[in-house]
Amino acid sequence: MNTVTDHDYRASARRTLTLESHAVAALIERLDEAFDHACQLFLACEGRIIVTGMGKSGHIARKIAATLASTGTPAFYVHPGEASHGDMGMITARDVVLALSNSGETAEVTALLPLLKRMGTPLVSMTGRPGSSLARHAEAHLDTAVDREACPLDLAPTASTTAALAMGDALAVALLEARGFTAEDFALSHPGGSLGRRLLLKVEDLMHQGDRLPRVALGSPLRDALLEITRQGLGFTCVLDEDGRLAGVYTDGDLRRTLDHHDDLRQLRVDDVMTHGGKTIRPQLLAAEAVKIMEDNRITALAVVDDQGHPVGVLHMHDLLASGVI
Template sequence: MIAKINGDRALALARDVLDIEADAVRGLRDQIDGSFVSAVDFLLSCRGRVVVSGIGKSGHVARKLAATLASTGTPAFFVHPAEASHGDLGMVTADDVFVALSNSGESEELVAILPIVKRLGTKLIAMTGRPESTLAKLADVHLNSSVAKEACPLNLAPTASTTAALALGDALAVAVLDARGFGADDFARSHPGGALGRRLLTYVRDVMRTGEQLPKVPSSATVRDALFQLTAKRMGMTAIVGFDDRVEGIFTDGDLRRVLERTGDFRDLPIADVMTRAPRTIAPDHLAVEAVELMERYRINQMLVIDEAGKLIGALNMHDLFSKKVI
């Protein structure tokens, strides 16, 4: 038998689910207290690793919490409680902090390994929906993630409870991140393979054009000379340099369009008469994203790169930034 979709009912249920789960997360605001601060302190002072464990849906949340902690400066990993009973507890030491997630606080596989965790002297943080549960009572710190009801119409499937646990785990990770002074550069170092890592770890020196690819003419040049550089180097501009390659100006496609509005032969005009003086520049050790921000702010497509003495050492344009996936 093929079930038929009642569109109105599906939309109504979807909205109810979102409302219930949003209420569950908002309800956590009134439930967090000094225990949350103690949990943050445990994680900050951990000399080993943070070991996160849970089973079923709580296990999925636990894996995500371990991954979030690890990517934000707190070494952490997930241990399955069933596997822990068969040897994986050897990964846990007295220097670690053990974070156990269980909505009921009575998950057999998890409760079974707690005596060993406690015997090691490992600090135990429990996140449950029942403060009176076995897990909550055994913990050094208990975080209450209880919800009024599940979003499931039967009030059975873990829905609002897992959303609440996920949000509480994120709150814990962010609080630790902030207290640790973890910054954007630190985040990028743990995400070198992603787009964010490329953006945060790419410097101007990594994308700028140099040497023979760098369009430039002396300040004594003519528009004819500048046109040759615009055509040959295909950057939509050429730098104008004086003594010792110090930047004096820039001649862009926009400058060329303004020159074309003149009457007569403009090719032998001195470039110094038509160039844009005091162009926007950047140093090579700035992040490439800073160059993007400046180019967008001033609505320009090219930028010259100079050293501390004002000497031209490179140039970049939006195409370079696109090709390096900085944008």
């Protein structure tokens, strides 16, 4: 039995990654008016982008469809074999088809050509052979040819599928930018994930408010501030002026500093030892912005104030952790 050393594993991996990186880099010089036309067809589409492909190209087609759909271009995958047995009903003249085939001659895919022409559905193809049937019958052809596969037998789809995947990403990003797609738009497509939580949850969704808002009046004895911090359990209290606006905050950290500098706390008022002003945030801002403020200032709680400076809530780091924002 032949033995393979760790060095041989790494050498093989380096060859594969080098070949595939070259295959992707080569696409840059091949971008031309056909890419622009494909993007224009997709942007003008009044239906959906139907992505199709067979075998390994089918797996890449599924991923491209998912990427398009999550970045503002409605799309879904249709299996070309199933399309010939009823699933053509999923495709309409309002759609645009993106068909993948490295050879450009995959029977299940080319069998769709007469049907697409009859329906008047625009076709964009992605193949490794510009002279192939699929390329010739497409309104726009994207050339994803590679010099060779990473497979040492030059048989298993490796570099070619990597190139097709990269071209699909290039399409998705170009369309994303053309649509002015935002981070909040992206989050709406990912409401269940951690990204969605970071981008959709706002401060007002998580803050403590009403009776849970710790507060004492300016001029109160320090004892009252300590009791309020203990009662609410947030390690923090707002200090309000006579108009109900935020004058400052008193925190667990302020208490430690007070103990360092004062032997007798009984005569102190909260004004004497509070942090004037303090870091604040508006309720309508994203919770992710609160995370940044807390991390930058090494604090664990923020006063939430309205446009007039009145406290309306308090946001604690524990709330952000519990919600999955961080």
